[in-house]
Amino acid sequence: MNIPEDLKYTRDHEWVRQEPNDNHNPFELYTVGLTDFAQSQLGDIVYVDVDTIDETVDAHDVFGTIEAVKTVSDLFMPLTGIVHINPAIEDKPELVNTDPYGEGWIIQIEVPHDSDINLEDEWNELLTAKQYKALTE
16 A cells, blocks of 8 residues: 655545645645545545535535445545645546546645634644554554
């Protein structure tokens, strides 16, 4: 099972990567996807539905669903912010299976610098790779 060390994780099996900020953006940007463990448990992904595009969604709330051949699962926000979907998975949801940490990412979360979001606390609630590995064993 692939668990990259440079990412953070949720107990709901999403991964989170903070994107570089050149200090010219008025927001922080985070990329979110489904872990290798989760996609292997679900099986072949056939559809990803994100019905919260361009909305602010709170951490731990559902932002969409992911549909595999035999099941549908909710997707949960790891951090509070504005949701933007990966356009590639709209046409090719199987990217979540074939490249979960690359082109198969699901959303990006935009967190404006001038917001009241306590991002540090939310970030610190996420699991390290070591903690996530222990969760999945």
